[in-house]
Amino acid sequence: MQNVTPHHASMTASATSPDVDWIIDRLVEVVGVQNLPCPLHRPVFSPSAQAYVQETMASGWVATSGNFLNRFEALVADFTGAPHVVATSTGTAALHSCLLLSGVERDDEVLSPALTFVATANAIAYCGAHPHFVDVDRATMGVDPERLEEYLRSVGRMVDGHFRNLKTGRRIRALIGVHTFGHPYAIDAVQEICQRRQIIMIEDAAQALGSWIGDRHSGTIGHMGVISFNGNKTATAAGGGAILIRDADLAQKARHLTSTGKVPHPWNYFHDIVAYNYRMANLNAAVGCSQMEDLPKFLRAKRALAADYQAAFAGSSVAIFHEPAGCRSNYWLNALQLSAELAPLRDILIQRMLDRQLQVRPVWTPLHRLPMYINCPRMNLATTEYLEQTVINLPSSPFLRL
Numbered sequence: 001m002q003n004v005t006p007h008h009a010s011m012t013a014s015a016t017s018p019d020v021d022w023i024i025d026r027l028v029e030v031v032g033v034q035n036l037p038c039p040l041h042r043p044v045f046s047p048s049a050q051a052y053v054q055e056t057m058a059s060g061w062v063a064t065s066g067n068f069l070n071r072f073e074a075l076v077a078d079f080t081g082a083p084h085v086v087a088t089s090t091g092t093a094a095l096h097s098c099l100l101l102s103g104v105e106r107d108d109e110v111l112s113p114a115l116t117f118v119a120t121a122n123a124i125a126y127c128g129a130h131p132h133f134v135d136v137d138r139a140t141m142g143v144d145p146e147r148l149e150e151y152l153r154s155v156g157r158m159v160d161g162h163f164r165n166l167k168t169g170r171r172i173r174a175l176i177g178v179h180t181f182g183h184p185y186a187i188d189a190v191q192e193i194c195q196r197r198q199i200i201m202i203e204d205a206a207q208a209l210g211s212w213i214g215d216r217h218s219g220t221i222g223h224m225g226v227i228s229f230n231g232n233k234t235a236t237a238a239g240g241g242a243i244l245i246r247d248a249d250l251a252q253k254a255r256h257l258t259s260t261g262k263v264p265h266p267w268n269y270f271h272d273i274v275a276y277n278y279r280m281a282n283l284n285a286a287v288g289c290s291q292m293e294d295l296p297k298f299l300r301a302k303r304a305l306a307a308d309y310q311a312a313f314a315g316s317s318v319a320i321f322h323e324p325a326g327c328r329s330n331y332w333l334n335a336l337q338l339s340a341e342l343a344p345l346r347d348i349l350i351q352r353m354l355d356r357q358l359q360v361r362p363v364w365t366p367l368h369r370l371p372m373y374i375n376c377p378r379m380n381l382a383t384t385e386y387l388e389q390t391v392i393n394l395p396s397s398p399f400l401r402l
C-alpha cells in the first residue's frame, strides 16, 4: 500500500480514510463476500461426530470413562508424538494440573507472559501462587529469551537450590510459555534459561495443536504441555483439554489427580489425596475423536487461508504474522499487525471491520492490567503493550478454505 496517510490518525475523518477501506476490502476479498457475516472461528463437524456421539449415548458411557476417551488420548498421542496423554475437561484444568504436578505451591511465583488468555494466570492463582509477568518477542509474540535472561539476572538468584525473587523473597518455581495464536516461541533458548535455574518449563500449547518446532510437536518439549479442545480452537471436543507428558510415573499421577484421586479398585471407593474431577467426558471425547480425524484437513485449510492473507497484504503497511524460521504453525488465529503509524486507528478499524460483518478481535487486555493481577511482579512489558496496540485477530475458520 503506497498511499499510507498516518496523519489521518488524529482526525475523526479517519473513519473514512482510504487506508481503512483498503484494508477492509482486502479482508473481504480473502474471506469472500459470500461468507459474510464471517465469524472469528467456527468449528466444522464431519458426519462421524454425530455418529460417535450417538454411539456414546446408546452405550450409556457418557461420563468420565469409555472407549472414545481412550481412543481420543491415543489419537492425540499419535498425532503429537507425546508418550502419554491425559484428557481433561478443559485446557484450564490441564494447566492447573500441570502446575500442581510440577510442585508449584502456595506463595511460589510462576513466570508467565502478560500477553496471553487469562486462563494461563488463573491456573497459577488456583495454586495459591503468584503470576510473575514477562515480556514477549515482537515477531513470535512468545517469551523473549534474551530479555528473560537479562531480567532474571537482575531480579533473582539461586538460594539453596531454588531460584528466588530477591524483591519478594518468593521461589520462582515454574514458567509457562505460550505458543501465541499457534506460533511457536523460542522454546529451546527459554528452556535452557529455565534449566540453569531449576525453573520448570510448562508449555501452554492450548492454541497450538498442529504446530511444530522442527520435528517436535508443541507441548512435548517442556516438562509437560497442554492443548485445549475448546469450541474455538483448531480441533474441538466442545470443551476439553489434554496434558502431554513424557514420563510414565508423572502420567499416572496426572490421571490420579484429575480423577478425584480414586485408587483403582473393582468396586471400592477409596481416595488418597484431595484431587479434582477434571477428566474429559466420553461424550466430549467422541466429538474430539471425529475432530482429530479431520485435523490434517483443518490444518491444510488454515495454512491456505494464512497464505492468502499474507499475499493480500504483501508490501503494505500492515503485516500478517507468519511462522518463525524452522517452525510450522497451525495458524490457529491469523493476526494483522498495524504499522506504528496506523496504531492509533486500531479501534476505528475494529469497529469498521465489525460493521462490515467481519468478526475481528483485538488481542487480550494484557494480564497485568486486569484488576486481580494488577499488583503481580512484572518486568518492563513494552513489547506486550506495543502488540496490544497494533494486533488484530482475523477470521480464521477452516471452513473458509475447505
Ligand SMILES: *Cc1c(COP(=O)(O)O)cnc(C)c1O
Binding pocket: 090, 091, 092, 093, 116, 117, 119, 120, 178, 204, 206, 207, 228, 229, 230, 239, 240, 241
Ligand atoms: C484456550 C486457552 C486456554 C484454556 O483452555 P480452555 O480449554 O478454554 O480452558 C489456556 N491458555 C490459552 C493460551 C488458551 O488460548
